[in-house]
Amino acid sequence: MSAASPRPPTEPSTARPLRGGVFHVRAQVLSADDIRRAVTRIAHEIVERNRGDEHLAVIGLANGGTWLAEALARAIAGIEGHRPPAAGVLDVSLHRDDIGLRPVLPGSITTIPGSLDGRVVVLVDDVLYTGRTVRAALDALNDYGRPRAVQLAVLVDRGHRELPIRPDYVGKNLPTGVDEEVRVSPGGVEIGTVVSS
Amino acid sequence: MTEQLELLGPTAGQAQHLRSIEELSVEDLVDVLDLTDHMVEVCRRPVPKVPALRGRTVLSLFFEDSTRTRLSFETAAKRLSADTMTFSASSSSVNKGESLRDTVETLDAMGIDAAVVRHRSSGVPWQVSRWTSASIINAGDGWHQHPTQALLDAYTIRTEHPAARSAVAEGRRPLEGLHIGILGDVKHSRVARSNVQAFQALGATVTLIAPRTLLPPSVAGWGSQLTVTTDLDEVLPKLDVAYVLRMQLERQEQALVPTLREYTARFGLTPERAHRMPGDALVMHPGPMNRGVEIAPEVADRPNSVITHQVANGVALRMAVLYRLLGSGVPLTGGSDV
Numbered sequence: 001m002s003a004a005s006p007r008p009p010t011e012p013s014t015a016r017p018l019r020g021g022v023f024h025v026r027a028q029v030l031s032a033d034d035i036r037r038a039v040t041r042i043a044h045e046i047v048e049r050n051r052g053d054e055h056l057a058v059i060g061l062a063n064g065g066t067w068l069a070e071a072l073a074r075a076i077a078g079i080e081g082h083r084p085p086a087a088g089v090l091d092v093s094l095h096r097d098d099i100g101l102r103p104v105l106p107g108s109i110t111t112i113p114g115s116l117d118g119r120v121v122v123l124v125d126d127v128l129y130t131g132r133t134v135r136a137a138l139d140a141l142n143d144y145g146r147p148r149a150v151q152l153a154v155l156v157d158r159g160h161r162e163l164p165i166r167p168d169y170v171g172k173n174l175p176t177g178v179d180e181e182v183r184v185s186p187g188g189v190e191i192g193t194v195v196s197s
Numbered sequence: 198m199t200e201q202l203e204l205l206g207p208t209a210g211q212a213q214h215l216r217s218i219e220e221l222s223v224e225d226l227v228d229v230l231d232l233t234d235h236m237v238e239v240c241r242r243p244v245p246k247v248p249a250l251r252g253r254t255v256l257s258l259f260f261e262d263s264t265r266t267r268l269s270f271e272t273a274a275k276r277l278s279a280d281t282m283t284f285s286a287s288s289s290s291v292n293k294g295e296s297l298r299d300t301v302e303t304l305d306a307m308g309i310d311a312a313v314v315r316h317r318s319s320g321v322p323w324q325v326s327r328w329t330s331a332s333i334i335n336a337g338d339g340w341h342q343h344p345t346q347a348l349l350d351a352y353t354i355r356t357e358h359p360a361a362r363s364a365v366a367e368g369r370r371p372l373e374g375l376h377i378g379i380l381g382d383v384k385h386s387r388v389a390r391s392n393v394q395a396f397q398a399l400g401a402t403v404t405l406i407a408p409r410t411l412l413p414p415s416v417a418g419w420g421s422q423l424t425v426t427t428d429l430d431e432v433l434p435k436l437d438v439a440y441v442l443r444m445q446l447e448r449q450e451q452a453l454v455p456t457l458r459e460y461t462a463r464f465g466l467t468p469e470r471a472h473r474m475p476g477d478a479l480v481m482h483p484g485p486m487n488r489g490v491e492i493a494p495e496v497a498d499r500p501n502s503v504i505t506h507q508v509a510n511g512v513a514l515r516m517a518v519l520y521r522l523l524g525s526g527v528p529l530t531g532g533s534d535v
């Protein structure tokens with residue numbers, strides 16, 4: 001490792017590094033109520049943009065996007081006059097570009113609702129960071145068919161993109177430092193740092 | 198990009214091997230079976246191929262004939278986008294007198310990440326791993342070990358037997374509480390050795406059922422819970438799995454059994470015997486089958502026979518093993534290096 005490197009050599013390039021240590025919360029950014037309102041708003045935006053589309057599939061990226069995709073699918077189904085979308089889970093581990101550079105093991109089993117040929121797919125993740133997970137997901141989707149369009153919904157966009165990828169629906173734009181970590185659950189979004197124990 | 202990428206932990210660069218079931222801890226066994234679930238999903242996709250091992254080279258190093266195991270490994274490697282090379286002794290310089298060591302070092306020089314080794318002599322995979330920096334996977338050495346067969350059999354029981362499925366759902370070891378009978382030529386079977394170790398580590402009770410001439414001189418060291426019997430009919434109603442081994446017809450001239458008909462009469466899995474097993478019991482066989490000798494054709498084709506599942510699961514299980522050793526970056530926890 002060169003000492004002249006402008007960035008610390010241990011810096012991981014992935015959205016969710018497997019870092020050990022204690023998470024110190026700096027601030028809560030979204031409360032559970034804020035998340036509920038954001039999900040409802042995004043659901044309406046999805047319906048508005050894909051009005052009358054019978055072939056919507058909402059796919060959560062495992063593991064962080066799974067619960068959010070379920071919540072979004074429920075919210076869309078609750079909107080009057082709209083047909084409930086198909087929901088699924090996509091695990092992109094075996095498509096990642098950092099296999100061999102850091103430990104990568106799959107999380108949940110992928111479940112895709114039928115063929116994706118000709119459908120509009122909304123990919124859902126909790127945090128958008130480098131964009132590498134989304135790139136892997138676009139690659140993985142090809143194995144299941146050829147969607148008519150793919151859109152991206154995230155609860156938090158924390159910046160620091162490393163690839164030309166942008167979200168279509170955002171819960172909150174959150175400026176962060178690369179040394180910070182964003183933790184998301186249905187109960188809230190927190191920002192903080194991990195101190196190795 | 199000028200960015201420095203994080204190197205893996207202390208084991209980075211050190212090859213991981215699967216030469217024997219003993220190299221896996223119970224956690225490793227459970228992890229590999231869980232990873233196989235993912236690979237089964239990959240195999241079911243319209244395009245059953247992932248880029249996980251792109252740029253890696255897997256060598257099949259087969260000094261003994263095999264169709265299913267070699268093709269199963271090569272299919273697994275290709276579904277992970279690895280490149281494959283095949284070496285078979287019958288069409289190689291081994292016929293010109295090249296030694297095993299020279300053969301391995303020559304192939305190693307071409308650049309390989311893993312070698313899948315089969316040889317008629319026990320211990321060859323350990324010897325080979327001294328001559329190459331590649332990961333070694335044992336695909337059968339003599340009468341000794343065939344670890345991926347044991348893993349795919351354990352995976353098949355875990356997915357097909359209702360008691361195993363509920364054990365997994367309750368977070369117990371997948372084969373806990375199951376009674377598995379291994380029936381037939383245990384003495385000459387590498388499958389039996391590996392399977393006994395894997396089944397016991399995953400919580401099963403194992404009984405060996407064979408004529409005395411087809412049992413090894415001692416089963417000490419095969420595990421404390423192991424029982425041995427020569428009475429198939431007595432143990433049959435208690436079995437959750439009847440694992441039938443191949444009767445090695447080529448050994449018939451050694452007169453280990455009086456005649457094949459007598460063997461079938463006492464140790465063959467006939468339809469009458471299969472009916473005396475519990476209703477949800479599974480029938481398994483590592484193949485190739487001698488129908489009418491160790492297993493009746495009707496039994497092999499019954500719904501509770503999961504023999505074709507074993508073959509299908511073989512590809513997914515070998516994908517899991519290749520990915521775990523070559524791609525995951527997660528070192529095995531069990532087994533000290535020899």
